[in-house]
Amino acid sequence: MRYWLFKSEPDAWSWDQQVAKGDVGEEWSGVRNYQARNFMREMALGDLGFFYHSQTDKAVVGIVEVIATSHPDSTSDDPRWDCVDVKAVEVLPRPVTLDAIKAREDLAKMVLVRNSRLSVQPVTAEEWAIICAMGGVESGSDGVS
């Protein structure tokens, strides 16, 4: 079981829209970057990810779960592009801002900090636990089914 981070502009696809989809979830479509696509191809059912709002928010706002492994992106005719499906699992009681993340020594190596442009990225178990704690998520690394 691995951890990830999905980045979205709230204007394009917001956490609220994700929540509104419920357990049906939604394709994480529109990724046109090989690195990001390759990470999605590595994802397994039940993997968890942070939902990050870029631009106006710049904060981790929720947790999603992978509910379909990599498949062709329905929004592209180009067979190169795949994506997974995710569903909203839990909102962060307190969103964790980019500023707060950057302020922490133990999160300095996060991809979010180091390569801000990558839209789908891996998160270590340590980083996951720290951000869950910062966000006020009780369950942390387990039990969010």
Added chain:
DNA sequence: GCCAACGTTGGC
């Protein structure tokens, strides 16, 4: 709205 960083494209 600007600009830096980065990825992709296309000419050679």
Added chain:
DNA sequence: GCCAACGTTGGC
């Protein structure tokens, strides 16, 4: 296969 040009992303 290199590299310049260009487009896009995202923080500020």
